[in-house]
Amino acid sequence: MKGxxxxxxxxxxxxxxxxxxxxxxxxxxxxxxxxxxxxxxxAFVAFTVFIYALIGYLxxxxxxxxxxxxxxxVPTVFNGMATAADWMxxxxxxxxxxxxxxxxxxxxxxxxxxxxxxxxxASLLAPYLRKFGCYTVPDxxxxxxxxxxxxxxxxxxxxxxSFTYVTAQINATGxxxxxxxxxxxxxxxxxxxxxxxxCSMLGGMRxxxxxxxxxxxxxIIAYLLPVFWISNKMGAGFFPHFMxxxxxxxxxxxxxxxxxxxxxxxxxxxxxxxxxxxxxxHSAVNATPWAFISLALAMMMGTASLPHVMMRYFTxxxxxxxxxxxxxxxxxxxxxxxxxxxxxxxxxxxxxxxNLPTGIIGKTFAEVEAIDxxxxxxxxxxxxISDFNGNGTLELNEFFMGGKAVVLATPEIAGLPxxxxxxxxxxxxxxxxxxxxxxxxAIANAISHDVxxxxxxxxxxxxxxxxxxxxxxVIIGFAGAxxxxxxxxxxxxxxxxxxxxxxxxxxxPLVLGVWWKRxxxxxxxxxxxxxxxxGAWYLVWVRTGGxxxxxxxxxxxxxxxxxxxxxxMVIVSLMTAEPDKATQKMVDDVRVPSGKSILGKSH
Amino acid sequence: MSNQQKHWEKTRGLLFITLxxxxxxxxxxxxxxxxxxxVTGPFGYPWTYWFTCQGSLGAFxxxxxxxxxxxxxxxxxxxxxxxxxx
Numbered sequence: 121m122k123g124x125x126x127x128x129x130x131x132x133x134x135x136x137x138x139x140x141x142x143x144x145x146x147x148x149x150x151x152x153x154x155x156x157x158x159x160x161x162x163a164f165v166a167f168t169v170f171i172y173a174l175i176g177y178l179x180x181x182x183x184x185x186x187x188x189x190x191x192x193x194v195p196t197v198f199n200g201m202a203t204a205a206d207w208m209x210x211x212x213x214x215x216x217x218x219x220x221x222x223x224x225x226x227x228x229x230x231x232x233x234x235x236x237x238x239x240x241x242a243s244l245l246a247p248y249l250r251k252f253g254c255y256t257v258p259d260x261x262x263x264x265x266x267x268x269x270x271x272x273x274x275x276x277x278x279x280x281x282s283f284t285y286v287t288a289q290i291n292a293t294g295x296x297x298x299x300x301x302x303x304x305x306x307x308x309x310x311x312x313x314x315x316x317x318x319c320s321m322l323g324g325m326r327x328x329x330x331x332x333x334x335x336x337x338x339x340i341i342a343y344l345l346p347v348f349w350i351s352n353k354m355g356a357g358f359f360p361h362f363m364x365x366x367x368x369x370x371x372x373x374x375x376x377x378x379x380x381x382x383x384x385x386x387x388x389x390x391x392x393x394x395x396x397x398x399x400x401x402h403s404a405v406n407a408t409p410w411a412f413i414s415l416a417l418a419m420m421m422g423t424a425s426l427p428h429v430m431m432r433y434f435t436x437x438x439x440x441x442x443x444x445x446x447x448x449x450x451x452x453x454x455x456x457x458x459x460x461x462x463x464x465x466x467x468x469x470x471x472x473x474x475n476l477p478t479g480i481i482g483k484t485f486a487e488v489e490a491i492d493x494x495x496x497x498x499x500x501x502x503x504x505i506s507d508f509n510g511n512g513t514l515e516l517n518e519f520f521m522g523g524k525a526v527v528l529a530t531p532e533i534a535g536l537p538x539x540x541x542x543x544x545x546x547x548x549x550x551x552x553x554x555x556x557x558x559x560x561x562a563i564a565n566a567i568s569h570d571v572x573x574x575x576x577x578x579x580x581x582x583x584x585x586x587x588x589x590x591x592x593x594v595i596i597g598f599a600g601a602x603x604x605x606x607x608x609x610x611x612x613x614x615x616x617x618x619x620x621x622x623x624x625x626x627x628x629p630l631v632l633g634v635w636w637k638r639x640x641x642x643x644x645x646x647x648x649x650x651x652x653x654x655g656a657w658y659l660v661w662v663r664t665g666g667x668x669x670x671x672x673x674x675x676x677x678x679x680x681x682x683x684x685x686x687x688x689m690v691i692v693s694l695m696t697a698e699p700d701k702a703t704q705k706m707v708d709d710v711r712v713p714s715g716k717s718i719l720g721k722s723h
Numbered sequence: 724m725s726n727q728q729k730h731w732e733k734t735r736g737l738l739f740i741t742l743x744x745x746x747x748x749x750x751x752x753x754x755x756x757x758x759x760x761x762v763t764g765p766f767g768y769p770w771t772y773w774f775t776c777q778g779s780l781g782a783f784x785x786x787x788x789x790x791x792x793x794x795x796x797x798x799x800x801x802x803x804x805x806x807x808x809x
Contacts, residue, residue, distance in 0.1 A: 228776070229753075232775060232780070235779070235780045235784075236748070236779065238783060239742075239749075239783050239786055242791065243745075361777065364768075365768050368768060368769075404760065412753050412756060416749055417750065438805045440795060440804070443787075444791050446787055447784065447787040450784050454781065454783075458776060458777050461775070461776040711731055712803045713804065714804060
């Protein structure tokens, strides 16, 4: 091939996409020829992980700016894809449609929050941080406000937020690896971890960037193909996004007809842990405005504070490109997020509509128990029925399902070939791996660059710096995997907490660093540590039976944390001396896109 | 007022407009979620439901590209735009 790697990107990823589609077709043919479901699952996961590892190996580097910011030459559209993969975690891929399926409108605040946050990223932060020329988010805080304490505080907030997030992702890779490869979860977690490290260890940000683009392509095909296929197979419409209004209305009708019968507490005790029934309306407004808005707001401000997202915009060639790249990121995220409610609708209707051949409500228990897919997913602990009222027919309130089943089981219920289930497993693995890579790298880079190089040993050689960075990457990965193996929290809960922690400590120190010249070191430190402590205190207080206030729950505690952070930062800044002339000049320079970046190309 | 101050003033103006539109689609309309859901909206979905699945999400995508273009114009106007591949 002529020209350099960057010029050939469209061609390279075009061939890659064609190759992946070819692989799907080969698997489909193999299935027809009698390949077992288990072998197909293993082939999908093993093949894709091998490709990522190969990309990770080819991207190896010994240069600091390639390791930390991929050499700042990632074109906008590709950076958009990488950010979308970085962003959409195992939770988005596996759990989001399930959340919508069970909770309806109240849950969809997350869809609005996880997309609206990018407007804040584009307008308030990304272009300015790109102009700054930093390697990490604490690098910006440390240089803008000055002093090791400010830098270290930012590293603390970053580590708390990202580590909360990463355990959930390693957990998700473990879950998928254990199902696809048929090994116990405690070992599968480490298989997942090694796959993750293969992508990032040799190439740092460069390796992660090019594997994330590859992972995005896999995950978006794996998500959209089944949605379109199922919709067509059910006769719901060839383009589901525009054509499911009748299906949504039909679910509303059925909800009226069946009613939401409340189960007795004693009956519910017999339902396996983690499974839930349909208890909320599908498309009706079932949450108060504040419950919806507060959750959306927390997720939006959290988005604009999460370092693993922000650092993706450090890799673009220019400030202008950083802005556009945020738009592309959100476009690629939109493709998946706008499909999740459609999948939830199709999944729910196919299960509950007695007029459809797949509908199970209204059938006798003996009939349902004889269905193949019911047996499979019942065994996998994701589906459960119980005849509470003893009438022999299945009612809406007697059917229970796990959130993951919406994505994992719907293709099988709709009668799609098994190759699709294998594809979905590969997509879930890609989603969880790409996010885990971004997070582990964010933590390891912050500690290696900001704590080790900037604070402990500023004279360290590049080779030594990168060695430290890689050792940290492995240590943090193993720490995350060890905690994930203990299975303490659910996937979604800890993801939401990560957003709240990030916004509590980082949102205002970052935003005011650009938009308020008067903000100074003392204010920023007070804002970061005060916000983080206030948020954490509120979470512990509510978790231990505290009543909370203003309707702020354990999912939105960041609203309290960031409010404390803002107040402290403004008051302390105004009570202490204003930043020196050099710092004010620095802020002025950051606000202008042209000219040299504040920090040198290599620092 | 220096060139740079004027540039910043305009940039700030654009920020406020962007945030105002963002506010409408992320917060404003959901204040009236229950009322709005009674009305049939695009493609036959109820309005509020449509906004949560597609409308607000799509509006954010368009808003960011619009913002990026406007900001580039402002940068050009004051001679602060970057040379290609800088």
